[in-house]
Amino acid sequence: MKHKVAYFGVFAALALIFSYVESLIPFQIGIPGVKLGFANLITVTALYKMGVKEAACLSVLRIVLSGFLFANLFSIIYSMAGAGLSLLAMALLKRRGSFSVFGVSMAGGVAHNIGQIIVAMLVVETFSVIYYVPVLMVAGLITGLLIGVLAREMLKRLAKLELRL
Amino acid sequence: MEKEKTMKKNDWLLLFVILLTAALIFFIRYFVGDEHPGYVTVRVGGEITETYDLSEDQTVKINEGTNVMKIEDKTVNMIDANCPDKLCVHQKPISKNNESIICLPNNVVVQIVSQDESELDAVTN
Numbered sequence A: 001m002k003h004k005v006a007y008f009g010v011f012a013a014l015a016l017i018f019s020y021v022e023s024l025i026p027f028q029i030g031i032p033g034v035k036l037g038f039a040n041l042i043t044v045t046a047l048y049k050m051g052v053k054e055a056a057c058l059s060v061l062r063i064v065l066s067g068f069l070f071a072n073l074f075s076i077i078y079s080m081a082g083a084g085l086s087l088l089a090m091a092l093l094k095r096r097g098s099f100s101v102f103g104v105s106m107a108g109g110v111a112h113n114i115g116q117i118i119v120a121m122l123v124v125e126t127f128s129v130i131y132y133v134p135v136l137m138v139a140g141l142i143t144g145l146l147i148g149v150l151a152r153e154m155l156k157r158l159a160k161l162e163l164r165l
Numbered sequence B: 001m002e003k004e005k006t007m008k009k010n011d012w013l014l015l016f017v018i019l020l021t022a023a024l025i026f027f028i029r030y031f032v033g034d035e036h037p038g039y040v041t042v043r044v045g046g047e048i049t050e051t052y053d054l055s056e057d058q059t060v061k062i063n064e065g066t067n068v069m070k071i072e073d074k075t076v077n078m079i080d081a082n083c084p085d086k087l088c089v090h091q092k093p094i095s096k097n098n099e100s101i102i103c104l105p106n107n108v109v110v111q112i113v114s115q116d117e118s119e120l121d122a123v124t125n
Helices: A004-024 A039-049 A052-070 A073-096 A101-124 A127-157 B009-031
Strands: B039-044 B047-053 B058-062 B067-072 B075-081 B100-103 B108-113
Touching: A004 A039, A004 A052, A039 A052, A039 A073, A039 A101, A039 A127, A052 A073, A073 A101, A101 A127, A101 B009, A127 B009, B039 B058, B039 B067, B047 B058, B075 B100, B075 B108
Parallel strands: none
Antiparallel strands: B039 B047, B039 B108, B058 B067, B067 B075, B100 B108
16 A cells, blocks of 8 residues: 555544544533543544554554643553553454444443543552443443444545555 | 444344443442441540441440530431530531541541542542
């Protein structure tokens, strides 16, 4: 594939912009810590259009950049754990082939929140955070589904774009 | 990938499994997660003189009757004191970890020791 670096740059920039927009408009829906995770749209798209390795690269790049620009070191740790587990779940489900982008994205959303709660458990050093898990699971399900809907539209429009290396 | 119009069967399956797991954890928490509410310590002159169980409803005389506290419904309230201002009696009942009621004239400090974290327990951001 030609212009690999250029495409990578565009995707990274897009993910960063999504992170920025979301940091400007926090989704206040009454549950603390829950947001849509717009940037995951790029991760899902990259996973489908490029591959696991590329999606992981983009995730790390985006988290480090947006973490230092808009948040702090702590949020980078949280995001890394979430994104890592999320990507793992999505890659596994996608490889199975029997899930659509909705299912893959849903699993990603839920895994993301579980990854973050594990870090929260280690940071706060209490096990009682686990009682927040059901709330975050449902929240991850809903946001994952929304991202899945968006990702499907995006993939439909990018169908002609050949990015696989 | 283009032919995916709606959710596949496995997607629905995943959705329900996740919902079920969430519900399960929630209900386990709801029914089993009734952990011990904790204790209330009484200090007179800085020394811990007594420790009471928060789950036992009772009325206790502190410091040979200078103060009277009531343990009810896992909360502790000072209901009587012999000091003139009665600030400790007017204080709101306590129930969360590390909350305290202090009676300065009698040198009495009543403090909660429990797993029930106060509203501000940690800052992660």
